[in-house]
Amino acid sequence: MKKNWLLVVLGxxxxxxxxxxxxxxxxxxxSLYRRTPDRTPAARxxxxxxxxxxxxxxxxxxxxxxxxxxxxxxxxxxxVSADAASLTVTxxxxxxxxxxxxxxxxxxxxxxxxxxxxxxxxxxxxxxxQAVRGEDGALIxxxxxxxxxxxxxxxxxxxxxxxxxxxxxxxADAAGKTYTYRLSEETRILPAERADSLQAGARVTxxxxxxxxxxxxxxxxxxxxxxxxxxxx
Amino acid sequence: xxxYFVPIxxxxxLLAACxxxxxxxxxxxxxxxxxxxxxxxxFTGGGLVFVLESPAEGAVVRQPQVLLRGxxxxxxxxxxxxxxxxxxxxxxxxxxxxxxxxxxxxxxVVSDYEGNVxxxxxxxxxxx
Numbered sequence: 001m002k003k004n005w006l007l008v009v010l011g012x013x014x015x016x017x018x019x020x021x022x023x024x025x026x027x028x029x030x031s032l033y034r035r036t037p038d039r040t041p042a043a044r045x046x047x048x049x050x051x052x053x054x055x056x057x058x059x060x061x062x063x064x065x066x067x068x069x070x071x072x073x074x075x076x077x078x079x080v081s082a083d084a085a086s087l088t089v090t091x092x093x094x095x096x097x098x099x100x101x102x103x104x105x106x107x108x109x110x111x112x113x114x115x116x117x118x119x120x121x122x123x124x125x126x127x128x129x130q131a132v133r134g135e136d137g138a139l140i141x142x143x144x145x146x147x148x149x150x151x152x153x154x155x156x157x158x159x160x161x162x163x164x165x166x167x168x169x170x171x172a173d174a175a176g177k178t179y180t181y182r183l184s185e186e187t188r189i190l191p192a193e194r195a196d197s198l199q200a201g202a203r204v205t206x207x208x209x210x211x212x213x214x215x216x217x218x219x220x221x222x223x224x225x226x227x228x229x230x231x232x233x
Numbered sequence: 234x235x236x237y238f239v240p241i242x243x244x245x246x247l248l249a250a251c252x253x254x255x256x257x258x259x260x261x262x263x264x265x266x267x268x269x270x271x272x273x274x275x276f277t278g279g280g281l282v283f284v285l286e287s288p289a290e291g292a293v294v295r296q297p298q299v300l301l302r303g304x305x306x307x308x309x310x311x312x313x314x315x316x317x318x319x320x321x322x323x324x325x326x327x328x329x330x331x332x333x334x335x336x337x338x339x340x341x342v343v344s345d346y347e348g349n350v351x352x353x354x355x356x357x358x359x360x361x
Contacts, residue, residue: 074293074336074358106335128291128336128356143335150352151340153312157348174348188317205310205344207317221317223310225346 071133076147082121087141089127099131099139106143110152111211121146153220154210160202169219171206181208181219194224203227273303279349282306286325293358294332302327307345314340332359 077089080096088098101107101118109116121127126147131139156179158171170180189195198204203225208217274285286302288294301313304325311318313330320326320343330339337359342352 072360074291076291076356106333108333108335108338110338110340128338128358130335130358130360145336145338145356147338147356148340148354151312151314151342151354153314153340153342154352155310155312155342155344155350157344157346190317190319203346205346207310207312207342220315221312223317223319226308227346 069133069135069137073131073133073139074129075131076126076128079121079123079125079127081123082118084118087118087121087127087129087144089129097139099129099141100134101141101144105141108144109146110148116146150210152210153207155205155207157203157205160198160200160204163199163202169204169206169222171204179206179217181206181217184218187219188221190221190223194226197224198222276343276351276353278343278351279345280307280347281309281343281345281349281351283309283343283351285355288355288357291356291358293360295360297332297334297359297361299330299332299357299359300327301330301339301341305343305345307347309343309345312342330357332357334359334361 075091075097077091077097080088080090082088082101085101086098087101088096090096107116107118107120109120112120121144126149128145128147129141130143130145131141134140156171156173158173158179160169161172161178162168162170162180164183166183166185168180168182170178172178189198205223205225206219207221207223208219274290276283276285283305284303286304288299288301292299302325304323305311305320306323308322309320311320311326311328313328316328316330318326318328335358337357339355339357340352341355342350344350
């Protein structure tokens with residue numbers, strides 16, 4: 001009799017344990033982390049048009065019928081054309097999507113800082129658009145970010161051949177090609193404990209803007225490698 | 234004798250049930266902080282291997298800052314726009330990246346001391 005009770009208790013414990021596992025292992029709350037919608041804006045626009053068409057005539061703004069006014073939409077596309085009032089891009093499925101540009105639309109181009117305007121949105125550029133849907137279902141851009149093909153900065157590893165503190169540094173890479181960078185007060189030297197090792201012969205990584213100007217690069221940072229190398233005589 | 238096996242069996246059953254729950258369940262410490270990628274992004278350049286655990290490409294976050302998490306197989310230099318970090322070899326790292334409202338194109342460059350370089354642009358959207 002006692003044995004039977006023990007078997008019953010065991011069975012109950014198993015069921016409870018399995019249930020607890022399933023509950024505790026449920027999906028995490030992702031309300032703070034949303035991916036870009038799977039549906040393209042074109043598909044959404046079509047869907048919206050269809051929804052409005054089926055709402056019946058004389059329904060005004062379609063309130064109370066699931067009108068997505070105010071809905072935020074994030075998507076990426078390639079600029080087809082742009083003027084002060086609108087931006088047209090092609091999205092992943094090849095559809096053209098037009099968003100309105102307003103005085104409040106923030107336009108950012110990595111190489112232009114805060115000087116970007118609609119005129120900066122040249123055809124062929126890849127952009128990420130954050131838009132909101134207006135009363136009529138049209139998309140209004142809140143922000144447009146140009147996505148560069150590569151980062152605006154670059155790293156170059158080499159051996160220091162000349163170092164003039166506060167003025168310039170010249171390094172030679174593995175192929176023997178030399179590069180000279182200007183130094184400024186903003187140039188960081190890392191790590192601080194190896195700063196004394198920065199001299200000819202040291203191995204370093206120089207971080208600098210990718211853009212080349214007639215006067216050369218200005219280094220953003222210099223990282224001195226652990227095996228800084230023996231100083232040259 | 235069998236009586237001794239019963240509590241042991243019960244104990245093992247409970248342990249087996251609780252262990253996976255602790256691993257797979259939500260962590261209060263990380264909820265609402267930074268998102269994790271569903272699949273880490275792996276980049277290679279020469280002998281350099283950089284794994285980006287989070288954030289995911291195109292992630293939408295609610296905070297004006299995102300934590301870049303990952304690992305790299307060798308001592309390396311990481312630059313994100315104007316920020317520069319030294320990364321340890323083989324250890325997880327996380328670095329804070331400030332965001333502007335809207336889409337942010339983060340230019341990320343990683344290089345090791347041998348001169349191998351990995352570079353890519355990651356888009357993160359900050360929606361307050």
